[in-house]
Amino acid sequence: MIAEVQPLIPALRRYARAMLRNRDDADDLVQDVLERALANWQGRRKAASLRSWLFAILHNLAVDRLRHRARRGIDATIESVPEARLACPPEQEHGLGQQDVLAHLAKLPNDQRAVLLLVSVEDLSYAEAAVVLDIPMGTVMSRLSRARERLRRQMRDGVRAHPTLRVVR
Structure with missing residues (x-):
């Protein structure tokens, strides 16, 4: 067995290095391959090529190791990892802010909300919004201006539409 397998080891190492891109991991992989080959030597198909069986x-x-590595992440000392990768900014407040905007938007009169959504969210032109709502373009511009101002005022006043957090003392 040694006489048959030994000439294939350099090719196995090259392929392992190309797959894993790490010399030590590749050497460990080749060792695991040789251990499996030794353990299953009697069970291999004699007609199959030894080279293709080992590869x-x-x-x-x-592939198993790459999948495991992808799930587990990288191995690194804490000192070698940039601080920006260790901590991420909190996103809870952003989500609460979005909820507030949606709640304040729901408080707008229907005609103002419709214009604001069509122009600002759906990116329709004033003329297209006028056709959709069957109103003059000047009315679209007037309602949009009032809707933006009302929404801005509600947000500026800092009153939460849905108080989701409260300070308990």
């Missing part, structure tokens, strides 16, 4: 074992183990 199939290597490939399957490499």
